[in-house]
Amino acid sequence: MTNVSPPHIDGYHHLRTLGRGSTATVHLYRQEGTGRHVAVKVSAGPADSATVNAFRAEANAMTRLSGHPYVLATYGMGVSDDGRDYIMLEYAPGGTLSNALRTRTLDVQEMLALGVKLASALATAHRAGIVHRDIKTSNVLFTARNAPALADFGVAAGAYDHMSTGYSLPWASPETLRSEGGGSEQADVYSLAAVLYASLVGMSPFEYGYHPRTAQQLTDSILLKPLPPIARADVPRSVYLILAAAMNRDADLRPSAFAFARELQRAQIELYGSVTPLRVDDADPYPANISRIRRERQAVLARNAVGERNRRHTRSGKQGKRTLAVLAMIAAPAVLVVLFAACIVPNADSAHSGTSIVTDSLPMPTDRSMEDSLTDAGAVPPVQRLAGTYVSATTVRFTWTNPSPRNGDAYMWSLESDSSAHTTHATELTVHAGNDARTCIQVSIVRVDRTVSEPSSACAVP
DSSP states (O other): OOOOSOOOOTTEEEEEEEEEOSSEEEEEEEETTTOOEEEEEEESSSOOHHHHHHHHHHHHHHHHHTTSTTBOOEEEEEEOTTSOEEEEEEOOTTOBHHHHTTTOOOOHHHHHHHHHHHHHHHHHHHHTTOOOSOOOGGGEEEOTTSOEEEOOTTOSSOTTOSOOOSSOGGGOOHHHHTTSOOSSHHHHHHHHHHHHHHHHHSSOHHHHHHOOSSHHHHHHHHHHSOOOOOOOTTSOHHHHHHHHHHTOSSGGGSOOHHHHHHHHHHHHHHHHSOOOOOOOTTSOSSOTTHHHHHHHHHHHHHHHHHHHHHHHHHHHGGGOHHHHHHHHHHHHHHHHHHHIIIIIGGGOOOSSTTEEEEOOSSOOOOSHHHHHHHHHTTOOOOOEEEEEEESSSSEEEEEEEOSSOOTTOEEEEEETTEEEEEEESSSEEEEEOOSSSOEEEEEEEEOTTOOBOOOEEEEEEO
16 A cells, blocks of 8 residues: 655654655655755655665665765665655755756756766766666756756656656657667666757657657657757757767667767867866866867857958948958958967967967956956956966976956866866966977866856966
8 A cells, every 4th residue: 555654754854745656755854953954755655575676776876876966965765664665865955957947948058067967977877887767857856056966866756756657758768668678878878868958948859849649659759750950049050969969769879978978068168168077987077188179169269250350341341442441451450360379379489488478269358347247247257367487497387367266266277288187276386397399288267156267378488
């Protein structure tokens, strides 16, 4: 017989019921003494061997992952006085992504950041040999820190979900629907990509594209029809293709969760010049080729800027040759700047001892109003006064200033000779000089919310 009443748990006071499924109910409790709120998932009846095994498997999986910032933390498990198993979980007061999407969809930048975080959690799980099996918008929760967290690894009932089917049809991969071993890492990647797609359109991909009226029609769409395009002008085709690759019908052609996260990071850098750190043990938080990707992005931005100027000049030419000539004269210095950035900077050198060559990828604000406008717009200003000096034949000291410091600011840096990214909380560092005639560095500000400034660059020569 199903029992949905809250069990007595020593040291905890029951507050309310959060959700019910066919096999479990989730209650909100407050810990006496500390006042901490916790979610307690309780089996629906006295524990038989299958239920005990399922609960222990979930508890063990989530305990192994609970140190990850984007996995719902697990505090413990036990058996109530009336014989029901329970798991004590972190309470996520922000609710689910499913609920959030009823109010608004995400923009591309928000989706990419969410994707890197969730793919980090999934990659960590897969490295530990844990498969989720039921990734969906209602299993993405938002914690008290407003951080997304994956919940319910390998279980039938979602923490705040009201139904349990073993898998959720709108998010299931084709091989899952064909009963070809849906409990796999590749199926998890498919479902995560479907969730990210939904964050842009407000519903699962094949419901969005084909409007099926029955479960069988939805199944047929997932099995037989192509992934529908996203009808949003602000979604680049490159982003759609990343999601499509992760939702390939052929499971063997999908990227791993780790590779998927790297692709999302690359899109962040190419589109916005910022990147969300990857949180996977023993892996660099940033792509090894971040400097090259950023240089490519800056080159594209520069070409686009010159192209837009040329288009404006062409249009203005209709107003008279004299106006065209004046505008062409104005455009000439901009072309020289682009040529300098593309041709001179990569080969910059100096004959003066102990000098630094500053080659910021974007013009730095020169007055306070510009800094304020950047801050008000949510952008992170680049570091200023970045310079390097050889302190010995083998070491170089770089220093810089933060034009708008905030609590928790860190700095991401990489050497030209070694594209690996590193972080520091100081505004100076000493590095080993390379074998080249110069030592060059890129530095970006990283906020607590993980937004990142455009990089500034400088080279020191002995």
